Amino acid sequence: MNVFKAAYCRTFQFVFKIAIPLLPYRQPKILQSVKDCPTVLQSKNIGRVMVVTDKTVMKLGLCDELTEALDNAEIAYSVYDETLPNPTIDAVEQARAQYLSDKCQALIAVGGGSVMDLAKAVGARIAKPQKTLKQMAGILKVRKKLPPLFAVPTTAGTGSETTIAAVITDGQTHRKFAINDFPLIPHYAVLDYKLTLGLPKDVTAFTGMDALTHAVEAFIGRSTTKFTRKNALDAIKLIRDNLKTCYDDPTNATARENMLFAAHYAGIAFTESYVGYVHAVAHSLSGRYGLPHGLTCAVLLPIALDFYGKAANKKLAKISKSVGIADSADGKAVAARKFIDWVYAMNDYLGIPRGFAEIMPEDIDKMSRYADKEGNPLYPVPKLYGRKQLKQIYYHASLKGEI
Template identity: 50%
Template sequence: MDKVKEIYCRIYQTTLRTALPFLPYRNPKILHSVTEIPGVLIEKGLKRPLLVTDRSIRELGLTKRLEEVLEENGEPAFVYDGTKQNPTTQMVMEALKIYRDNGCDCIISFGGGSPMDCAKGVGACVARPKKPLKRMAGILKIGRKLPLLIAVPTTAGTGSETTLAAVIVDGETRHKYVINDFPLIPSYAVLDPSVISMLPSSIAAATGMDALTHAVEAYIGRSTTRYTRGEAKKAVRAVFHDIEDAAAHRSLRAEKGMLIAAHRAGRAFTRSYVGYIHAVSHSLSGKYNMPHGRTNAILLPIVLEMYGPKVHQKLAELAVCAGLGKMSEGREALAEKFIAAIYELNERLGIPRKIEGIEEEDIDVLAAYADREANPLYPVPILWDREELKEIYRKARG
């Protein structure tokens, strides 16, 4: 990256970091079961929830218990179950229509990252009815309170139940854009392991690796605080400890452990940001509809290697956290152990080493999207421009 752009990026990031303690971050209140939701609605005087989910989750019967308890309490849900992976503006509009047609007064998202992003999109449109969703891309473009938003994650990974971000794909251009604003932080997060117990193992594994990516990118970035470093470390420790048992559904304790880990990683990255792994991954899932968690899992060790000595100290600290060694082994050796452990974990979880399907002729545009998303916002350890980012796609290609 040229010097002028580099200085601009670092000044931008330093300004945000300085402002961090004064920004209105909040943590959603935690509920431990979906059966606690009706009580919250009664307490708030709300009666007409929009339930945003996806068809397979609903067909698996995962929303059944929630729909029943809402019905029993006289708060029947109006359901939008058309969310798909990488939700589009069109899906947000469809869900918004149900919200408006039925006079809904609050939103419950039920699912992985996609229904949550879609639900946040609906909330943003309710808050800013005259502003097109696309114009809310970037930071602090909503500025008004959303209807009450309750998030029920059915994957332990995105951390979206605690973040201020919504990721939406423009249905026409396939450009994926991120809306970041404080009103998008849900008011409640329901960490109920009974709703993740039917998740296919491959999805549980990939989303768990997304949580690990959040924790690592937040930790190695330059805008950390004592709080975010602590949350990221706890998340890394728990992912290494619980991901395999949780993905295989061998233990409810491990599943709860992963839900909490993903939530902690969410708390860390919503304050300390992610980095190039996410920027590159978003460009890939926008263009080719690739699953976010799996793409991140593959990119994570590749990008950490490319960062080189600059991140050795931090990776060494995370390696100690993950139980891979002791600080006395030296930071370079520990950093290498940490990267090797991610490759091995991916392998045990059935995640490949390379990403199939990246076309050489697309790399220019993909790198431009990643550059636009990451620079100047993400406080990455080393700044790379569009030309340098192309290297990541080439290294990751199958």
């Protein structure tokens, strides 16, 4: 990256960092169970809600407790269950039309990040009917209160129930983009690990590694606070101690609960301290090839950490020692290396590949442009990369080395 662009990026990031205490960050009010939703709705005189979910979650019966509680409280609901992974603009518009025609007054999202993000995007379109989703891409472009929004995560990964982001895909261009603004933080979140007990092994692995990526990218970036560093380290410790257990023993209640909280803490960390180039590149890959978000993050995390080299050593060493991967006597470089090797080993254990055969050389130019646009100047990464350097990450992840 040239010096002028680098100076612009660092200045932009510095301004956002010093503004952190002034920005309206908040966290959702945590509800113990979906059974608590009707009481909140009644207190707001809401008699009709939209339940946003997907077919798998619906079929598994994970909305039953909620719909039963709504029935008992005589609150009407309209179910939108057409959400697919990497939700598209068209799906958001379809759900929005249903919300309006059914005269809903609140949104309850029951599902993974795809469902929660779709519901957030519907809320943004309700709040800002004149603006398209693409016009709201980027940061601070919603600026208007959403209808009451409840998030009930059924995966342990994205932390979307506490973040300012909604990640949506343009189905025409295959470009994934994030809308980031404070009104998108859900008002209420239900953290009930029982909803995650049926997660298949691959989704458990991908979403767990997504949470790890959030925590690591937030921690090694330049816009951390004591609060976000603590949340990131707590998340990494929990993931270290529980992800393999969830993978091997899916119905282990303690491990599932710990992973749900790990994902939530990682969400708290990155919503204030941002992510980094792993996410910028991951979004372009899952947008282009329809790959699961967590899988792309898992594969790219150790590659990107290796690329940062010395620039990330100090903070990676801190993580490595804090969570007991490196010994306290290890030097910075050794401790950082141990952490990166641990991430590779974790991926191997979880059956995650080292790269993607899907990556086509002719797509790299465009994808690196998208990643550059997403990451720069927003993400306060340890080391700045322009398009040329970002391309190296794609080459490396393509399993073919230099193309």
